[in-house]
Amino acid sequence: MPDPEADPAPDSSSPTASSSLLESEDDGELDLPYWLTSTQEAANTTFLQMVRRLPRLLRDAWMLAWRASPRTTTAVLVLQLAAGAAAALGLISVVGVFEGLLQAGPTPERVRAAVPSLVILILTLAVRGLLASAAAAANGRLSPMVYEAAEMRLLDLTTRVDLATFDAPDWRDAMERARDRGIPAAQQVVDFGIEVLTGMVSLVAVAGVLAVLHPVLLPLLVLAALPTGWAAVRAARLGYRSQLRLIAVWRRQRMLAYLLAAREPAGELRAFTVRGFLLAEVARLLRISTLEEIRVVTRSVRSNLYGQALSGLLTGLAYLVLLWLLWTGRMELAAGGAAAYAINLGIGKLRELAFSVNRVYEQGLYFSDFQGFCDLSVQHAEPSPDRRAPERFTEIVLDGVTFSYPDATRPAIDDVSLTLRRGEIIALVGENGSGKSTLAAVLAGLYRPQRGSVTWDGVDVTRLHPESLRDRVAVVMQEPTRWPLSARLNIAIGRHDQPASLERVQESAEAGDAHEFVMELPRAYETLLSRHFTDGADLSGGQWQRLAVARAFHRDAPLLICDEPTANLDARAEHDVYQRLRDLASGRTVVLITHRMASVREADRIYVLDHGSVIEEGDHEELMAAGGLYAQLFTLQASAYQSA
Numbered sequence: 001m002p003d004p005e006a007d008p009a010p011d012s013s014s015p016t017a018s019s020s021l022l023e024s025e026d027d028g029e030l031d032l033p034y035w036l037t038s039t040q041e042a043a044n045t046t047f048l049q050m051v052r053r054l055p056r057l058l059r060d061a062w063m064l065a066w067r068a069s070p071r072t073t074t075a076v077l078v079l080q081l082a083a084g085a086a087a088a089l090g091l092i093s094v095v096g097v098f099e100g101l102l103q104a105g106p107t108p109e110r111v112r113a114a115v116p117s118l119v120i121l122i123l124t125l126a127v128r129g130l131l132a133s134a135a136a137a138a139n140g141r142l143s144p145m146v147y148e149a150a151e152m153r154l155l156d157l158t159t160r161v162d163l164a165t166f167d168a169p170d171w172r173d174a175m176e177r178a179r180d181r182g183i184p185a186a187q188q189v190v191d192f193g194i195e196v197l198t199g200m201v202s203l204v205a206v207a208g209v210l211a212v213l214h215p216v217l218l219p220l221l222v223l224a225a226l227p228t229g230w231a232a233v234r235a236a237r238l239g240y241r242s243q244l245r246l247i248a249v250w251r252r253q254r255m256l257a258y259l260l261a262a263r264e265p266a267g268e269l270r271a272f273t274v275r276g277f278l279l280a281e282v283a284r285l286l287r288i289s290t291l292e293e294i295r296v297v298t299r300s301v302r303s304n305l306y307g308q309a310l311s312g313l314l315t316g317l318a319y320l321v322l323l324w325l326l327w328t329g330r331m332e333l334a335a336g337g338a339a340a341y342a343i344n345l346g347i348g349k350l351r352e353l354a355f356s357v358n359r360v361y362e363q364g365l366y367f368s369d370f371q372g373f374c375d376l377s378v379q380h381a382e383p384s385p386d387r388r389a390p391e392r393f394t395e396i397v398l399d400g401v402t403f404s405y406p407d408a409t410r411p412a413i414d415d416v417s418l419t420l421r422r423g424e425i426i427a428l429v430g431e432n433g434s435g436k437s438t439l440a441a442v443l444a445g446l447y448r449p450q451r452g453s454v455t456w457d458g459v460d461v462t463r464l465h466p467e468s469l470r471d472r473v474a475v476v477m478q479e480p481t482r483w484p485l486s487a488r489l490n491i492a493i494g495r496h497d498q499p500a501s502l503e504r505v506q507e508s509a510e511a512g513d514a515h516e517f518v519m520e521l522p523r524a525y526e527t528l529l530s531r532h533f534t535d536g537a538d539l540s541g542g543q544w545q546r547l548a549v550a551r552a553f554h555r556d557a558p559l560l561i562c563d564e565p566t567a568n569l570d571a572r573a574e575h576d577v578y579q580r581l582r583d584l585a586s587g588r589t590v591v592l593i594t595h596r597m598a599s600v601r602e603a604d605r606i607y608v609l610d611h612g613s614v615i616e617e618g619d620h621e622e623l624m625a626a627g628g629l630y631a632q633l634f635t636l637q638a639s640a641y642q643s644a
């Protein structure tokens with residue numbers, strides 16, 4: 001049979017009037033992207049490889065369940081096995097009933113002979129029912145626990161990896177897959193894994209009985225089941241392969257769908273009248289995935305049809321062999337009756353098992369994504385040496401520091417050396433993209449340089465516990481996070497590990513020039529700063545920025561890094577913030593990044609960055625005298641003010 005999966009993806013793009021801008025990217029939208037090669041291997045696995053994967057899948061599922069709750073997992077397992085044993089006993093008593101009824105002699109005697117087996121049958125049925133219910137209850141408890149454990153594991157890892165990992169596209173992609181499908185799959189692999197186990201126990205019971213009745217019947221039963229199993233595994237492969245093809249399409253579609261429904265871009269969306277354009281793009285992406293899914297379903301149904309038909313024929317063969325055994329006197333009539341019953345039961349069980357195995361595979365493929373992501377993240381976890389950073393440092397020295405973002409062609413920071421001493425105000429200036437924010441992130445211990453060293457009082461930071469280092473740093477990011485928390489918590493989160501009195505929060509707010517506008521909010525410090533909730537309020541860009549400055553002050557760390565803290569502030573607020581920065585900085589080291597040259601005049605030292613390198617350094621006077629880039633930028637801004 002030719003492998004239909006080898007077909008190239010159909011041309012399923014449906015051009016719409018306004019999708020032309022993105023059309024150029026459309027080439028091979030459904031081809032596997034180059035960064036999916038490892039998972040492509042997974043999808044290319046053969047039938048036999050898939051069969052061999054089953055034990056590992058079941059083992060991984062078991063380990064996950066065990067981690068979620070050893071007690072409940074044990075309960076599920078014991079109850080399922082006991083229910084299986086009861087089923088086996090029931091089957092044996094069915095044989096007894098047949099033997100009783102089909103023996104030679106008058107009918108009342110035959111019925112009487114069948115009664116003890118019948119009683120056992122009824123009892124085992126009752127016991128099995130009870131056990132199965134108890135197992136279902138235990139399983140119902142286990143399932144959400146597994147979900148919880150998987151979700152927590154994912155979040156634990158995403159927050160543990162170093163920041164640069166977030167800039168690595170393959171990791172981000174693995175994370176999205178693990179989060180979107182991996183976590184539900186983890187839960188389902190456990191659920192269906194239990195089903196497989198139950199199915200296997202029942203099947204072993206049936207097989208045992210059949211083997212005792214006549215050995216030839218057992219291989220026949222297996223043969224009859226094979227085509228169904230083949231169809232099930234094939235359907236799972238088809239599904240997964242198509243998911244791999246679609247993942248990039250889905251991600252883009254979801255991103256756009258989010259933007260179409262989110263508050264933040266709602267204004268710009270209308271202002272630029274891009275509604276039709278974006279809707280058409282979403283529609284195009286949805287269409288691609290719909291067509292692909294329909295294609296996969298059609299193929300799966302076709303495989304299933306072949307599988308079922310062949311299984312049906314082989315079942316017929318098993319019954320024919322059974323008749324032949326009876327005809328030629330190789331088997332007793334009583335045993336024949338029991339065998340017919342067992343074959344019927346066995347086929348039913350096999351079909352259920354094939355279904356469960358299919359589901360385990362299907363979910364198992366996503367589950368492997370989850371496992372793969374966890375392994376990848378563990379590799380990217382930050383090393384955490386025990387040594388703690390000094391409470392207060394005297395000197396931080398960067399020596400020949402080079403840092404490149406993952407996959408970048410050139411370093412964002414190139415061979416930078418600089419020194420920060422306690423109590424100094426250091427300014428970083430330079431044009432857009434010159435590497436100021438990246439350097440700030442290296443200083444804050446968020447990125448580890450690939451070359452060169454960062455030392456705190458002579459100790460290389462790679463030998464310090466990363467969290468202890470960051471504990472000594474307060475950062476006002478270029479784009480501060482707008483935490484959907486109350487105004488008070490938005491500030492207090494700067495030192496969330498210490499109880500914060502309202503007075504202390506207010507002091508920090510005053511330092512960041514945020515107190516006044518917070519008091520004007522409907523519930524002052526308790527106002528929830530998110531429009532997504534009832535009674536929530538939103539702030540202006542500049543107000544958010546002042547809150548971020550307040551948060552950094554609240555952190556009360558010996559090193560304060562401000563990445564354009566006043567970019568959104570009006571002139572008066574900016575002046576106030578710098579005034580306070582200087583007042584409150586006594587004893588603290590401040591690294592200031594800004595495009596407003598007037599604000600860096602009073603810095604102890606200014607570093608001018610260009611394409612990731614420091615091209616000038618010195619104080620204002622020195623740099624003006626040197627007449628380089630700094631002098632140019634300064635004069636440009638000063639003359640702009642004078643002519644205004």
Ligand SMILES: Nc1ncnc2c1ncn2[C@@H]1O[C@H](COP(=O)(O)OP(=O)(O)OP(=O)(O)O)[C@@H](O)[C@H]1O
Nearest residue numbers: 167405408412430431432433434435436437438439
């Ligand atoms: N997360 C990232 N992943 C990959 N490249 C990045 C990332 N952030 C920044 N870059 C690149 O690194 C270089 C330096 O960026 P950086 O943000 O440090 O500049 P900057 O001096 O702060 O600029 P601006 O004045 O615009 O804030 C730029 O070329 C930018 O494209």
Ligand SMILES: [Mg+2]
Nearest residue numbers: 436437438478
């Ligand atoms: Mg920046």
